[in-house]
Amino acid sequence: MPRDARPPLDDVSVVTETVPLTPAIAARLTTYVDLLHQWQRAKNLVGPGTLDEVWRRHVLDSTGALAALPTARRWVDLGSGAGFPGMVTAILLSETAGAQVDLVESNARKVAFLKTVARTTAAPARAHAARIEDVVAGLAADRTAPVEAVSARALAPLDRLLALAAPLMLAGAAGIFHKGRDLAREVEEARAHWRFDLVEHPSRSDPEGRIVVVRDLAPLERG
Numbered sequence: 001m002p003r004d005a006r007p008p009l010d011d012v013s014v015v016t017e018t019v020p021l022t023p024a025i026a027a028r029l030t031t032y033v034d035l036l037h038q039w040q041r042a043k044n045l046v047g048p049g050t051l052d053e054v055w056r057r058h059v060l061d062s063t064g065a066l067a068a069l070p071t072a073r074r075w076v077d078l079g080s081g082a083g084f085p086g087m088v089t090a091i092l093l094s095e096t097a098g099a100q101v102d103l104v105e106s107n108a109r110k111v112a113f114l115k116t117v118a119r120t121t122a123a124p125a126r127a128h129a130a131r132i133e134d135v136v137a138g139l140a141a142d143r144t145a146p147v148e149a150v151s152a153r154a155l156a157p158l159d160r161l162l163a164l165a166a167p168l169m170l171a172g173a174a175g176i177f178h179k180g181r182d183l184a185r186e187v188e189e190a191r192a193h194w195r196f197d198l199v200e201h202p203s204r205s206d207p208e209g210r211i212v213v214v215r216d217l218a219p220l221e222r223g
């Protein structure tokens with residue numbers, strides 16, 4: 001096989017080429033991906049076609065959330081699935097005092113996986129087996145450690161995402177959302193119901209992907 005016909009390497013180096021990691025954080029991320037491969041056989045946690053590129057498609061892409069708001073320590077991740085981006089954020093923050101990431105996911109087998117990863121890697125992550133609608137208000141009411149950032153990837157169009165995240169964002173959290181090629185249309189639809197400030201960052205792994213930072217959310221008056 002000619003040299004350049006080899007498939008690109010998919011391991012922790014995909015991340016370390018872009019993101020400086022301590023050896024302990026690199027080891028935790030590797031443990032996470034190893035567990036994902038083990039669980040995937042029985043539990044089908046991510047799209048099967050994406051497992052060969054989990055570092056590039058999922059882990060590297062997820063690192064963009066913390067990069068978009070590096071000062072945030074207290075995160076809530078909505079519709080976490082197998083933990084993207086929320087578990088990656090938690091592991092990246094695992095050496096940071098005061099870090100806490102709440103992962104909200106309604107699928108029980110995904111939550112069992114997230115709890116196993118949090119326990120095994122000692123990441124500052126708490127997985128909630130719940131519907132987002134049932135827990136965001138309670139998370140927003142935690143005044144001892146106010147939520148600074150709410151993330152979501154592949155969960156819903158922006159208008160719906162803002163409605164789901166509103167209790168947290170109206171209490172001061174920034175929205176950090178992975179978005180794809182429909183971003184312009186989603187922003188236009190969302191502006192029919194919400195006023196907000198939005199800054200776009202390129203995805204680290206998907207040429208069409210964007211990470212948007214949404215602040216100063218306010219519902220538009222109906223009338």
Ligand SMILES: C[S@@+](CC[C@H](N)C(=O)[O-])C[C@H]1O[C@@H](n2cnc3c(N)ncnc32)[C@H](O)[C@@H]1O
Nearest residue numbers: 079080081084104105106107130131132153154
């Ligand atoms: C397409 S997956 C994306 C998972 C992950 N964020 C990612 O990017 O790989 C959407 C996830 O959101 C969860 N979900 C959808 N609606 C939800 C809700 N109302 N409350 C809690 N979880 C929800 C689903 O169970 C699913 O795991």
